[in-house]
Amino acid sequence: MLAKEKVLDYVGKVLTAELTAVHQYLLHAAMCKNWGYQRLHEHFSHLAQEEVGHSSGLIDHILYLEGAPQVEQVDTVAGGRSVADLLEADLRFELEDAELLREAIAHCSKVGDFTTRHLLEHMIIDTEEHIDWFETQLRTIKQVGLAAYLAEQI
Numbered sequence: 378m379l380a381k382e383k384v385l386d387y388v389g390k391v392l393t394a395e396l397t398a399v400h401q402y403l404l405h406a407a408m409c410k411n412w413g414y415q416r417l418h419e420h421f422s423h424l425a426q427e428e429v430g431h432s433s434g435l436i437d438h439i440l441y442l443e444g445a446p447q448v449e450q451v452d453t454v455a456g457g458r459s460v461a462d463l464l465e466a467d468l469r470f471e472l473e474d475a476e477l478l479r480e481a482i483a484h485c486s487k488v489g490d491f492t493t494r495h496l497l498e499h500m501i502i503d504t505e506e507h508i509d510w511f512e513t514q515l516r517t518i519k520q521v522g523l524a525a526y527l528a529e530q531i
């Protein structure tokens with residue numbers, strides 16, 4: 378099916394964000410493993426898998442729209458020196474991702490592309506869950522202190 382105006386631009390931007398998320402969570406999973414925080418390692422690995430799912434769904438959809446998926450494009454991947462750095466960078470990232478998805482969904486509604494809108498609406502549900510998880514971690518750190526939080530992650 379041929380894509381409606383600008384839909385491929387939006388979907389391409391979302392794909393870049395999702396591929397960036399895969400890279401970022403693989404890195405954060407490995408950093409947490411290296412620091413000895415096994416529970417965080419497992420959660421980041423799980424997030425990376427979900428972002429792989431988002432990416433592959435978008436690649437399928439771009440092909441369906443007769444576009445060319447740009448899989449080699451990735452934005453800057455946020456690193457950090459501590460678990461708190463990672464969690465804060467990831468929350469910022471997910472908030473930006475949600476903003477982009479909302480924009481893309483609004484555009485799809487405007488041009489009447491309901492299949493793309495449906496795909497993106499599924500993705501924003503996961504994105505909001507990711508935001509919630511990062512917010513919860515940061516709130517818990519504030520409440521119990523970083524040392525107590527980290528002791529639970531070993």
Ligand SMILES: [Fe+2]
Binds near residue numbers: 395427
């Ligand atoms: Fe995602």
Ligand SMILES: [Fe+2]
Binds near residue numbers: 398428471504507
């Ligand atoms: Fe996400």
